[in-house]
Amino acid sequence: MRVPARLDCLPVLCATVREFCATVPGLLNSNDSSQTRSATINAPGTPSYSNFVYSIELVLQEAASNIVRHGYKESGKGFLELAVSLPEIEDLGGAKRRAIVMELTDNALPFDPTARKVDVPDPLNMPESGYGLYLIRKLTDKLEYSRRGTLNNLKMVKYVH
């Protein structure tokens, strides 16, 4: 899926990954994340989805928001392309595990989020930006960045179980 690089287009990307998760049996309403407490959202008029799916959506939102605000400087020009998949990949221990893999591609300025130092949040001295990277790092199992020609590619991996 490709959308214009604008903040108002990010909900479309998030909906795409949420819909993808809905196709994975047991994922939308399961609460199996090891990093967040078990709970489901079930507010009136809102979809019911698990902490796992919320985490996935938040990681995507933060990554895409950084690209739009910092990479494209909110120029309204450029694009964001998202590919989502559910491959089996090896974890650090060599075991094969299913994972949600999101790949974001853009042609903005080069930006490697894996190279940045990330501070632990200080709630009372919270700047308006900077904690997106903390959330991305905290809520993913693997993060890979590459630059090919004029394109940035960010691969975000989160194991399903």
Added chain:
Amino acid sequence: MYIEQREIIIHIGIIGLQGRLDANSAPALKDIWEEYASRGMHSLLVDLHRVEFIDSIGIATLVNGMKQLRSRGGDLKLIGIQPSVRSIFELMTLDKVFTIYASEEEALRGL
């Protein structure tokens, strides 16, 4: 994002939000903090029970509002935060910074 504003007690307002509180919608809240400050409001209750998604910019905007009001002797308190949103607040230790109520009734009893 849909924003509903009410003044429930003199100098205490309540704001009900609905939808996504994110980098795209959060700037509208900054204007509200300014407006409440200019009207001499001491405290705000922000009802989040119909907010299904908050990102780091949305969170930072709530923190800024809280800091503005606390600097004037007031506070910004949260109502009805969804469990998944709460898990992110916990990850960022914000649950120890904000006063969070389950319902508007509980918040009013706590005033």
